[in-house]
Amino acid sequence: MKPHTLAVFVENKAGVLSRVTGLFSRRGFNIESLAVGTCEEPGTSRITIVVIGDDEKVEQVMKQLNKLIDVIKVTDLTENERVERELALIKVNAEPGAGRAEIMQIAQIFRAQIVDVGAKSLILQVTGDTGKIDALEKLLRQFGVKELVRTGRIGILRGSKTIASTK
Amino acid sequence: MKTGAKILVESLQREGVDILFGYPGGVVLPIYDELYNSTLKHLLMRHEQAAAHAADGYARASGKVGVCLATSGPGACNLVTGIATAYMDSVPVVAITGQVPTSLLGNDAFQESDITGITMPVTKHNYLLKDCRDVARVVKEAFFIAGTGRPGPVLIDIPKDVSTGIVEKVEYPETVNLRGYNPTYKGHKRQIDKAIEMIAAAERPVIYAGGGVISSNASAELLGLANVLTIPVTTTLMGIGCIPGDHPLNLGMLGMHGTEYANFAITESDLLLAIGVRFDDRVTGKAEKFAPNAKIIHIDIDPAEIGKNKRVDVPIVGDTKSVIKDMLASIKKTGAKDSWIKRIKHWKQHHPLKYKKDGRLRPQFIIQQMSELLKGDAIIVSEVGQNQMWTAQWYNFKNPRTWITSGGLGTMGYGFPAAIGAHFARPDLPVFDVAGDGSIQMNIQEMGTVAANNIPVKIAILNNMYLGMVRQWQELFYDRRYSFTELPPVEFVKIANAYGIEGIKVESCDDVLPALRAALDCNGPFVMDFRIEREENVFPMVPAGAAINEMIGGHEPT
Ligand SMILES: Cc1ncc(C[n+]2csc(CCOP(=O)(O)OP(=O)(O)O)c2C)c(N)n1
Numbered sequence: 001m002k003p004h005t006l007a008v009f010v011e012n013k014a015g016v017l018s019r020v021t022g023l024f025s026r027r028g029f030n031i032e033s034l035a036v037g038t039c040e041e042p043g044t045s046r047i048t049i050v051v052i053g054d055d056e057k058v059e060q061v062m063k064q065l066n067k068l069i070d071v072i073k074v075t076d077l078t079e080n081e082r083v084e085r086e087l088a089l090i091k092v093n094a095e096p097g098a099g100r101a102e103i104m105q106i107a108q109i110f111r112a113q114i115v116d117v118g119a120k121s122l123i124l125q126v127t128g129d130t131g132k133i134d135a136l137e138k139l140l141r142q143f144g145v146k147e148l149v150r151t152g153r154i155g156i157l158r159g160s161k162t163i164a165s166t167k
Numbered sequence: 168m169k170t171g172a173k174i175l176v177e178s179l180q181r182e183g184v185d186i187l188f189g190y191p192g193g194v195v196l197p198i199y200d201e202l203y204n205s206t207l208k209h210l211l212m213r214h215e216q217a218a219a220h221a222a223d224g225y226a227r228a229s230g231k232v233g234v235c236l237a238t239s240g241p242g243a244c245n246l247v248t249g250i251a252t253a254y255m256d257s258v259p260v261v262a263i264t265g266q267v268p269t270s271l272l273g274n275d276a277f278q279e280s281d282i283t284g285i286t287m288p289v290t291k292h293n294y295l296l297k298d299c300r301d302v303a304r305v306v307k308e309a310f311f312i313a314g315t316g317r318p319g320p321v322l323i324d325i326p327k328d329v330s331t332g333i334v335e336k337v338e339y340p341e342t343v344n345l346r347g348y349n350p351t352y353k354g355h356k357r358q359i360d361k362a363i364e365m366i367a368a369a370e371r372p373v374i375y376a377g378g379g380v381i382s383s384n385a386s387a388e389l390l391g392l393a394n395v396l397t398i399p400v401t402t403t404l405m406g407i408g409c410i411p412g413d414h415p416l417n418l419g420m421l422g423m424h425g426t427e428y429a430n431f432a433i434t435e436s437d438l439l440l441a442i443g444v445r446f447d448d449r450v451t452g453k454a455e456k457f458a459p460n461a462k463i464i465h466i467d468i469d470p471a472e473i474g475k476n477k478r479v480d481v482p483i484v485g486d487t488k489s490v491i492k493d494m495l496a497s498i499k500k501t502g503a504k505d506s507w508i509k510r511i512k513h514w515k516q517h518h519p520l521k522y523k524k525d526g527r528l529r530p531q532f533i534i535q536q537m538s539e540l541l542k543g544d545a546i547i548v549s550e551v552g553q554n555q556m557w558t559a560q561w562y563n564f565k566n567p568r569t570w571i572t573s574g575g576l577g578t579m580g581y582g583f584p585a586a587i588g589a590h591f592a593r594p595d596l597p598v599f600d601v602a603g604d605g606s607i608q609m610n611i612q613e614m615g616t617v618a619a620n621n622i623p624v625k626i627a628i629l630n631n632m633y634l635g636m637v638r639q640w641q642e643l644f645y646d647r648r649y650s651f652t653e654l655p656p657v658e659f660v661k662i663a664n665a666y667g668i669e670g671i672k673v674e675s676c677d678d679v680l681p682a683l684r685a686a687l688d689c690n691g692p693f694v695m696d697f698r699i700e701r702e703e704n705v706f707p708m709v710p711a712g713a714a715i716n717e718m719i720g721g722h723e724p725t
Binding site: 010011014015018019022026056059060063064066067068069070071072073 | 283284287288291292295312345346347348469470471474475
């Protein structure tokens with residue numbers, strides 16, 4: 001059982017996302033992370049889904065996804081060299097004083113940006129792979145995380161390879 | 168200048184539709200009004216579920232796409248069981264539903280239901296039309312998707328303002344362009360060669376054939392392959408009819424209520440040629456113990472079925488007809504594996520299907536009589552339960568598309584309306600629905616439909632005054648605690664008469680053949696109420712989760 005990152009290239013039509021996610025829920029597959037947005041080709045979207053399962057289960061998911069009429073292509077990025085990113089916004093308690101300085105220091109180390117400063121809180125924006133965001137979150141917990149939101153993972157193959165060129 | 172409704176009706180005609188099974192309502196009035204003008208035949212059913220089943224029965228018997236039509240909300244919801252039934256058995260159906268006007272969509276308007284959302288998991292694809300200019304294209308796509316690749320139901324939901332909307336210039340598309348939909352028909356040459364090599368090397372090969380053989384019209388090819396290679400063939404419930412019942416290589420049905428010889432043969436085989444099947448749990452029993460010593464070749468048009476339930480050695484994605492043809496082109500005639508064929512003959516001789524012959528009225532006898540009378544030249548539809556299994560076991564089917572039953576979903580109430588659909592597909596053949604007293608009461612209102620239209624469907628009710636199959640499980644696995652499975656006696660002939668249909672009640676063996684003859688001679692619908700032995704069981708039986716050679720009510724393998 002390991003996480004697989006699937007790139008699902010779909011027609012940008014009403015209901016596509018619910019077809020895709022519905023397929024996961026009714027076949028008992030758990031979605032770990034989901035991110036959707038438009039992509040290089042007008043009229044299409046790319047859904048990035050992280051699903052945890054053994055290879056056979058994931059192969060079955062991919063085959064089932066491929067059966068959906070609006071799905072153009074499904075690629076498992078996991079076996080390839082790739083860049084994966086996620087973005088998180090974290091609102092953390094920050095009373096003026098030592099704590100606030102410490103948070104700003106941590107942000108710097110993680111190359112997170114401070115995108116909002118309130119009287120008693122800061123909002124940090126961070127991008128990176130899941131591990132990095134998890135680590136930052138853990139560090140910030142000691143100050144009190146008031147709110148945290150993550151976009152879900154997106155991924156792209158390294159080099160000139162594209163999901164269109166993969167088999 | 169045409170309305171959406173007119174375009175719809177014309178598009179259906181262009182797709183070669185000759186009959187619609189439907190039920191009207193407010194938001195489909197524009198469509199019904201258009202039908203009033205057209206030459207398209209419409210059959211008014213008494214329940215939308217029956218309309219969906221009738222379209223499905225028509226499709227199975229004809230090989231064409233069946234069409235049903237219902238209004239929004241309750242009408243559309245009533246189609247769902249029928250759509251799900253077609254989905255599970257891969258039957259090409261186009262279901263058309265009316266919807267509230269687009270301006271009211273999502274408002275919980277009167278008779279609104281999100282039918283595309285509701286049917287998403289049970290359709291191959293579905294559409295909510297929002298623009299009358301899309302009607303022609305969507306109808307074209309829907310028929311294409313329903314009838315090609317692995318067939319399945321497609322739903323088109325049409326809001327009222329789309330069917331009344333006016334299109335200035337209509338273009339009926341000739342072709343379909345769907346980037347995400349490219350079924351593979353031709354099997355991979357290297358895989359086919361590999362399969363042929365493996366078959367040639369096998370000592371104890373078995374063909375396991377299913378509904379995919381019937382739906383791709385590959386029965387003749389399958390028979391050719393079995394004959395050339397002298398390989399015994401066992402079929403799934405859905406595959407019955409793809410090889411004549413009395414063919415020496417036919418092992419009958421396998422699985423939970425399969426023949427002992429089919430299940431023994433699978434268990435001892437060293438090569439399984441699985442064609443158009445999906446390794447359903449009712450077939451395999453405990454999957455690890457299914458064909459435990461066999462190398463498996465699996466031919467299927469749906470790549471997602473390959474390796475889903477059982478690991479496969481040689482996968483071949485493609486249309487079964489095309490793949491078997493390619494195999495036949497390069498295969499050499501191999502002699503019978505004598506010892507294997509002998510062993511199978513021995514099993515067939517020593518472990519036949521059997522029932523007690525003590526003069527009491529038993530369902531197996533009725534089916535046998537039906538088989539002898541009709542000689543395979545009929546369409547036999549069934550309901551679900553013991554009646555279905557007895558028919559599968561005891562009727563000698565000669566041809567594909569003459570056995571019509573709800574396999575995957577096991578839908579009680581399917582048979583009678585499906586029989587109505589089958590009649591319109593094959594008006595040249597008598598159509599019999601073998602029913603249980605429970606199942607027939609799930610769509611008994613269709614007696615109104617057959618009476619009003621003089622549709623000559625014959626209903627043979629195997630009346631045990633129980634939900635028989637459930638009672639059988641209670642007898643065997645719940646210590647005979649018959650919790651809510653007893654049905655009070657019903658005089659079905661009186662019900663038939665009330666609808667204006669003829670019928671006959673049968674209580675003894677001697678009266679069986681005359682009743683069947685009377686049904687056949689009657690040129691309209693006919694009801695036979697057979698009062699059978701109440702606690703008769705279907706044997707052999709593989710208990711759920713057991714290996715398929717561990718049957719109860721059978722013999723030990725010898
Ligand atoms: C719609 C539906 N509800 C419930 C069931 C569960 N079920 C399977 S067989 C059966 C009993 C069928 O009884 P009957 O139609 O009298 O046929 P018999 O088994 O007696 O031949 C039931 C209730 C089903 N298959 N379909």
